[in-house]
Amino acid sequence: MYPILRLIAWLIAFIVLPASAADVSYGPSREQTLEVHVPAGAHDAPILVMVHGGAWIVGDKDNPGVIDGKLAHWGSRGAIVVSVNYRLWPAASPLEQAADVASALAWVQRHAHEWHGDPSRIVLMGHSAGAHLVSLLAVSPDIARQAGVAPWLATVSLDSGAVDLPQIMNAPHARFYDRVFGRDPAGWPAVSPLDRLVRAPATPMLMVCSSARAQSCGANERFAAKVNALGGRAATLPVALDHMGINRELGTDPGYTRQVDAWLRAVGWP
Numbered sequence: 001m002y003p004i005l006r007l008i009a010w011l012i013a014f015i016v017l018p019a020s021a022a023d024v025s026y027g028p029s030r031e032q033t034l035e036v037h038v039p040a041g042a043h044d045a046p047i048l049v050m051v052h053g054g055a056w057i058v059g060d061k062d063n064p065g066v067i068d069g070k071l072a073h074w075g076s077r078g079a080i081v082v083s084v085n086y087r088l089w090p091a092a093s094p095l096e097q098a099a100d101v102a103s104a105l106a107w108v109q110r111h112a113h114e115w116h117g118d119p120s121r122i123v124l125m126g127h128s129a130g131a132h133l134v135s136l137l138a139v140s141p142d143i144a145r146q147a148g149v150a151p152w153l154a155t156v157s158l159d160s161g162a163v164d165l166p167q168i169m170n171a172p173h174a175r176f177y178d179r180v181f182g183r184d185p186a187g188w189p190a191v192s193p194l195d196r197l198v199r200a201p202a203t204p205m206l207m208v209c210s211s212a213r214a215q216s217c218g219a220n221e222r223f224a225a226k227v228n229a230l231g232g233r234a235a236t237l238p239v240a241l242d243h244m245g246i247n248r249e250l251g252t253d254p255g256y257t258r259q260v261d262a263w264l265r266a267v268g269w270p
Helices: 003-016 068-073 092-113 129-138 141-147 165-169 173-183 216-229 242-246 254-266
Strands: 019-025 032-039 045-051 080-084 117-127 154-158 204-212 234-239
Touching: 019 165, 032 068, 032 092, 032 154, 045 092, 045 129, 080 092, 080 204, 092 117, 117 129, 117 141, 129 141, 129 154, 129 204, 165 173, 204 254, 216 234, 234 254
Parallel strands: 045 080, 045 117, 117 154, 154 204, 204 234
Antiparallel strands: 019 032, 032 080
């Protein structure tokens, strides 16, 4: 994206959508925080809940590119945008991180009316490790139930870091996967969205994948096909951007954003 367009997007987010609440706690850990951006004049506003990436080890809700374009695009159209932090490895395992996301989502549902938001129109979105966590939550009703999460409207995965974890672990992979997921194959299916998918998710799912990465779209397509075979609703969206661009350009790249918008409108958001 051209620098001048990035500047315009930032100005829109800054002028129209000042942060209404930053570093709000949804749990006892100092990392269990979120920030809420509410547009002026919000009334029964749809809500986007965004979960950052970072290989399950690093990352923050305030990192550049996490919500900038999303605020400029959907925030300026009346949506509330929430950015979520969660405990990082080694303080929390991926399953515990997914439970953190569930707790954050339940907190947003309980408090949505305070910001004139509509808790029935929440889209849960994540990038990279965050995409893995939102996908894991979508196929794990037990995690959602334990956190007190009510059904949400839709889930959007932005180039997940581990849709099919056994496939990744059985092929050449970055060393951090061994640190986060361990070397014992017996434990991998429990944190693999494809393996945990045994019944149709309650939420429609959009699996955005980078066509520039060899292992991205194949796993996402298998996941979506399995969801649909189980009677659920899932679609894949291959995008000719790199892994970071999939997140950074959403809301600012017109063609890519229009495709996501079309899917969101089809499921009733915004």
